[in-house]
Amino acid sequence: MLYREAGDFKASYVEDSQTFPIKFDRMGYYVTLAIAFGIIPFIINDYWANAVVVPFLIYAIASIGLNILTGYAGQVSLGTGGFMAVGAFACYKLMTAFPDINIIFLILISGGITAAVGMAFGLPSLRIKGFYLAVATLAAQFFLVWLFNKVPWFYNYSASGQISAPERTVFSIPVTGPHTEAWAKYLICLIFVFALAWIARNLTRGSTGRKWMAIRDMDIAAEIIGVNPLRAKLSAFAISSFFVGVAGALFFAVYLGAAEVGEAFGTQKSFLVLFMIIIGGLGSIFGSFAGAAFMVLLPVLLKNLLVGGLGWPTDLAANFEVLTVGALIIIFLIAEPHGIAQLWRTAKEKLRLWPFPH
């Protein structure tokens, strides 16, 4: 089967504006879904879940969130780690305060709390732009980590200052705590990823997304044609923070199980997610997935190759990994500023004409 749009006629505006206008892409999407929901849960083991798949899914949510804010609405944020911490701590407090409420609701509420915090820290965006806003969000990052470190109420006065997730179940299957099985971790993350990616796509293709992009591309013109900049920017901050908060809650409760705020949600995390969307592609949902996959897979791959394959010492391999990521980011910024998503789009353009490019 060739990758073609010929013969695939659109007879309505609904059909014309669907997410995957080309039949081949549509099939690919359904096949991916079928594999993700129908096959992987049965074959996944602990190593794959913990090293690759679960962190990939959680980072995908976080990068979709940051991409909404930075890629679509054009507001740079370096506070992702801090907002993930808000989600994690909100989830922890809710889990311990309301043990009877289903964990899924608690994660969603954690997202809501993060959205409120994100909106509060988004208020400066109405006055400042670009680098200055980035610094303001960096302040949020430092403040939030400091807050969760210094106020014992947030970690329930535990001696170590750590938070650890108690066991909670969905349909009496444990999804948090030490007895969680790999497939349960995977499936709960997958469900969140699927739902949130779908919502992100809906928001970005409709009038909300156009308002965000209008503010990004030319804020003065956007305001003059009737976009309320306050509402557009704050809604971007709120929705982005909701996604990031859910990612933080999952990261702590499902993936880590126990977390120390500075270590799990430090500045590094903010930059990691920012690198994901830069490498993956700003302003693209697919790019968020691609970037998350890239940044999660690369260290695993390098480690297996260098330590397992070539027998390098672990510390040398770890340093080499940092170097590689740094170099790749520079290469991407110079060679393809629109990231993997743009490479993918170009490849598809070429494929549509293949094998007769003229």
Next chain:
Amino acid sequence: MSSLTHKDTPPADGYVTEDGRTIGGVMMEMKHITLRFGGVVAIQDISFDIREGEIRAIIGPNGAGKSSMLNVMSGFYVPSEGEVWFRGRKRPPMKPFQVAQQGLARTFQNIALFKGMSTLDNIMTGRVTLMKTGLLSQAIWWGKAQHEESEHREKVEEIIDFLEIQAIRKTPVGRLPYGLQKRVELGRALAAEPKLLLLDEPMAGMNVEEKEDMSRFILDVNDEFGTTIALIEHDMGVVMDLSDRVVVMDYGKKIGDGTPDEVRNNKAVIDAYLGVAHD
């Protein structure tokens, strides 16, 4: 009603132009507008009105304050003194996006399109003031949001047909040539279904053919959609052909106001454009 030949203001209830178009009552009235930036007076005590269905031009040499005037009209600047009346009501101090919601749209002297978006999305964005679904139904998409999207898409497609830009519907506007970008920008302004359309130098930097196309679109917009138009333009041939009445500004002051013929023969206007002999 007779055609407008007399020198003073036209009758309050409207008149019929020489080519048979009916011009209604006052739609927008600028009353004694003064605009200062610190010590610089950009606009000094200017009053004029725009009638319903009219094509009104604002001309003047560079730096006369025309664009500032347009910015006052579109709510981007708040005048230091004076009142703006729009559709029978005095406009309270408001933000530009609220002015847009009242039915006023504009284009920009330097194209201000959303470069990362397609032609279609740019024009769809023009309809933000008309799209009403909330965030929640948009997140769910199926049902209300999708329905609204298709409904507005239909209107946007009409504009795309009208402006003859079907072929570039899905092209990112950053890739389009200048003349087409100007056309897309007009489309974005039209998409809002404005009562009053402000055009800031719609023909700047165009060749003769593009100017002719643009003139045709402006006349058709006025004729088919009944949109009132106020425009700034430097090409005198275009201004004299298109507009019903012309305001002439120089150094922030109004030096002439009337039909193209009256303005053309106005001593002060000739002096401003051609210079005046000092003895």
